[in-house]
Amino acid sequence: MSRKKLSRREFVAATALTSAALITAPYVRGAYAAGKLSMAFWDHWVPGANKASEELVKAWAEKEKVEVTIDYVPSQGNKNILTIAAEAQAKSGHDIFAMPTWWCHSNSEQLERVDDIMGPIIAENGAANGTVQYLGQLDGKWLGVPASVGSQIKGPCSRIDLMKKHANIDVQEMYPAGSPPKADNWTFDTFLKAAEACHKAGVPFGIGLGETSDSVDTAGAIFQSFGAQLVDAKGNLTVKTDAVRQSLEFYKKLIAFLPPDAAAWDDSSNNKWLVSGKGAMIMNPPSAWAVAKRDAPQVAEQCWTHGFPAGPKGRFAPYLPYFWSIWNFSKNKEAAKSLLVHLSKPASIEKMCVASGGYDLPAYEKLTTLKVWQEEAPPKGTLYHYPNPYKHQTLSIAASPAPPKVAQQIYFQATLTKMCLRYYQGEAMEKTLAWAEGECEGFMRS
Amino acid sequence: MVDVTFQPNRVAGSQARKRGGMRNALRRKSTVAFVMTLPLILLILILVVYPAFYSLHLATLNKSMAKFVGFGNFEFLFRRDTFWLVVKQSCIFAISAVIFKALIGFIVAHFVHNVPAKKQRKWRGMLLVPWVIPPAMSTLAWLWLFDPSYSAFNYTLSFLGIGPIPWTGDAAWARFSVILVNVWYGAPFFMIMYLAALKSVPEQLYEAAAIDGANWWQRIWYVTLPMMRNIIAITTLFSLIVTFANFDIVRILTAGGPLDHTHIFATWAFRVGIEGSDVPLGASVSLFMVPILAIAAVFILRDISKRGNEA
Numbered sequence: 066m067s068r069k070k071l072s073r074r075e076f077v078a079a080t081a082l083t084s085a086a087l088i089t090a091p092y093v094r095g096a097y098a099a100g101k102l103s104m105a106f107w108d109h110w111v112p113g114a115n116k117a118s119e120e121l122v123k124a125w126a127e128k129e130k131v132e133v134t135i136d137y138v139p140s141q142g143n144k145n146i147l148t149i150a151a152e153a154q155a156k157s158g159h160d161i162f163a164m165p166t167w168w169c170h171s172n173s174e175q176l177e178r179v180d181d182i183m184g185p186i187i188a189e190n191g192a193a194n195g196t197v198q199y200l201g202q203l204d205g206k207w208l209g210v211p212a213s214v215g216s217q218i219k220g221p222c223s224r225i226d227l228m229k230k231h232a233n234i235d236v237q238e239m240y241p242a243g244s245p246p247k248a249d250n251w252t253f254d255t256f257l258k259a260a261e262a263c264h265k266a267g268v269p270f271g272i273g274l275g276e277t278s279d280s281v282d283t284a285g286a287i288f289q290s291f292g293a294q295l296v297d298a299k300g301n302l303t304v305k306t307d308a309v310r311q312s313l314e315f316y317k318k319l320i321a322f323l324p325p326d327a328a329a330w331d332d333s334s335n336n337k338w339l340v341s342g343k344g345a346m347i348m349n350p351p352s353a354w355a356v357a358k359r360d361a362p363q364v365a366e367q368c369w370t371h372g373f374p375a376g377p378k379g380r381f382a383p384y385l386p387y388f389w390s391i392w393n394f395s396k397n398k399e400a401a402k403s404l405l406v407h408l409s410k411p412a413s414i415e416k417m418c419v420a421s422g423g424y425d426l427p428a429y430e431k432l433t434t435l436k437v438w439q440e441e442a443p444p445k446g447t448l449y450h451y452p453n454p455y456k457h458q459t460l461s462i463a464a465s466p467a468p469p470k471v472a473q474q475i476y477f478q479a480t481l482t483k484m485c486l487r488y489y490q491g492e493a494m495e496k497t498l499a500w501a502e503g504e505c506e507g508f509m510r511s
Numbered sequence: 512m513v514d515v516t517f518q519p520n521r522v523a524g525s526q527a528r529k530r531g532g533m534r535n536a537l538r539r540k541s542t543v544a545f546v547m548t549l550p551l552i553l554l555i556l557i558l559v560v561y562p563a564f565y566s567l568h569l570a571t572l573n574k575s576m577a578k579f580v581g582f583g584n585f586e587f588l589f590r591r592d593t594f595w596l597v598v599k600q601s602c603i604f605a606i607s608a609v610i611f612k613a614l615i616g617f618i619v620a621h622f623v624h625n626v627p628a629k630k631q632r633k634w635r636g637m638l639l640v641p642w643v644i645p646p647a648m649s650t651l652a653w654l655w656l657f658d659p660s661y662s663a664f665n666y667t668l669s670f671l672g673i674g675p676i677p678w679t680g681d682a683a684w685a686r687f688s689v690i691l692v693n694v695w696y697g698a699p700f701f702m703i704m705y706l707a708a709l710k711s712v713p714e715q716l717y718e719a720a721a722i723d724g725a726n727w728w729q730r731i732w733y734v735t736l737p738m739m740r741n742i743i744a745i746t747t748l749f750s751l752i753v754t755f756a757n758f759d760i761v762r763i764l765t766a767g768g769p770l771d772h773t774h775i776f777a778t779w780a781f782r783v784g785i786e787g788s789d790v791p792l793g794a795s796v797s798l799f800m801v802p803i804l805a806i807a808a809v810f811i812l813r814d815i816s817k818r819g820n821e822a
Binding site for chain 2: 143146147150154167168171172174275276277324325326327328329330331334337338341343470473474477478479483486487500503504507510511
């Protein structure tokens with residue numbers, strides 16, 4: 066076989082021609098010209114709620130010519146946090162991940178800062194609430210975009226009939242649909258009296274004392290309403306204070322009126338408690354009510370979601386947000402940011418909130434009065450006060466304002482509920498405080 | 512049996528020697544065995560050896576995984592009361608569960624052994640059911656039976672005027688519950704191993720014992736148990752390792768509560784490492800059981816090999 070030898074002159078000419086052709090050729094945009102993007106979203110409890118985010122992503126991908134892959138990762142069995150840990154270790158995986166509460170901070174070294182897109186998003190949607198800033202920012206820089214999907218307030222969901230009958234409290238009058246709350250008398254004293262009355266009537270409040278999130282969140286809000294912190298914002302131990310003692314005394318009184326097995330409750334126990342009709346109140350987002358709507362409509366018709374009772378230092382409600390964060394190993398950060406801006410448009414947020422039946426809560430102040438919360442029924446207006454439309458209560462998370470990496474340990478070790486239980490079971494106050502102080506000292510390791 | 516084939520013509524050209532060497536290597540039983548087990552060896556290397564060394568590496572890092580701290584994580588753990596509580600509970604959980612599994616397995620194996628051969632297969636199959644169901648699934652069923660508010664056990668006991676029992680709400684009952692489920696799950700494994708051992712005991716030994724006038728207890732003590740010693744030791748060791756490393760039963764039933772009183776190494780490692788985002792400390796907790804199990808393994812295996820040599 067003969068082979069023609071390429072001369073130097075021919076090589077130069079061919080190279081020049083090829084380069085010229087490449088430079089002057091018109092830009093042809095392919096089907097997926099802007100590359101690929103993969104995301105792991107939280108797999109919603111509410112059936113059909115994932116569809117809204119899927120449609121929004123697909124519409125954006127079509128417009129931007131990006132090939133997208135969406136995985137819906139459930140939080141059951143902690144599958145989402147296991148996947149986050151695996152991707153953080155492997156430095157490989159999705160481009161965007163839906164980070165629950167503390168996971169932005171625990172992975173802060175590996176997350177892309179998103180201040181450039183958060184500025185315009187906040188300008189359009191209003192300021193993000195304080196808990197979102199606490200959990201989503203490090204040194205003033207945003208570690209993720211607050212996601213409405215999965216974000217929730219775990220306030221009281223009361224039985225209208227039982228509260229009226231046994232505690233003489235009209236929760237609809239206290240938190241009327243369409244107008245501001247008239248809840249000045251809704252204090253810890255009233256709450257405790259109502260708990261006692263409902264307990265006597267055989268329909269106790271369903272508040273857990275276990276080690277899972279729902280139990281910890283309620284304890285967190287009650288501690289904060291007394292001004293009690295185990296570790297302050299600067300990282301100082303503040304366990305042995307009067308505020309913490311007052312919180313424990315309050316809990317001791319409350320536990321006497323709770324179901325006797327509350328120490329063994331997990332996050333499904335309070336839902337079952339409400340749906341079975343055994344209790345007059347639980348602390349939960351409207352998922353329990355949504356299940357009751359399907360399985361026990363006569364219970365759902367009597368449910369009313371409203372604000373927390375106020376303590377000596379204010380009215381606090383647990384708020385648990387999700388964030389959409391971009392890994393710093395993502396190969397398409399610009400596309401990821403563009404998508405997150407699209408998902409944070411008011412119309413997109415409203416679409417996702419409607420699909421979740423009002424379960425999802427945007428973190429932005431201009432988006433707490435969407436129609437979905439006014440219209441959800443039965444009874445009509447049951448979710449009106451769920452998104453805290455009048456900023457009647459301070460949204461918070463248990464163990465804050467401790468530095469987030471310390472607070473995460475306090476939260477997941479359920480130090481607050483353990484303290485309450487130990488003290489209730491007869492341990493001396495100072496011994497309980499010393500135990501908690503020792504635990505918190507350990508959580509501060511770096 | 513020879514391991515290498517006989518070669519009549521040893522003097523040949525280098526090419527032929529090379530080809531012959533290759534052929535010989537392939538003809539060698541040990542080579543073939545190695546090649547055939549290579550996929551498994553590779554799997555073990557990737558899925559067991561690498562993660563084991565990686566977790567060793569992780570255990571030497573600080574919380575942010577940016578600094579080498581040597582044994583710092585272990586020093587930290589040794590100062591924590593909760594860690595020692597977990598050590599104590601892991602030992603209570605594993606040792607009591609293994610003892611009960613062995614006892615129940617031994618008794619049931621004797622019953623099954625005495626069932627006529629035709630019906631024995633059915634009994635064996637039925638008794639193995641708890642062991643073949645994935646524990647995460649069967650534990651969910653147990654969770655419903657123990658449910659704090661709607662326990663089926665409590666419902667049944669209420670007819671007898673007993674209860675309600677806080678199966679997972681009280682520290683002592685919660686420990687009892689997790690051990691009970693572990694025994695229920697693991698006893699069939701002991702049963703099947705002991706049954707196999709019982710079948711291998713020569714009938715003549717029992718006949719000789721009977722002639723010597725040995726009663727039922729003496730036959731068990733002087734014939735059955737000595738003949739089953741090795742299998743009992745191996746089964747106990749294997750079960751001890753698996754029970755110490757248990758995760759799913761405790762995680763699903765109690766998640767370590769109440770007040771951390773049912774946490775064992777694996778569940779506490781998960782709480783600290785994954786939920787608390789302190790992966791190095793979690794790795795240290797899970798590695799702590801390695802020396803305990805290694806010591807147990809050395810003693811048990813040494814005993815077995817000593818008896819093997821005596822035999």
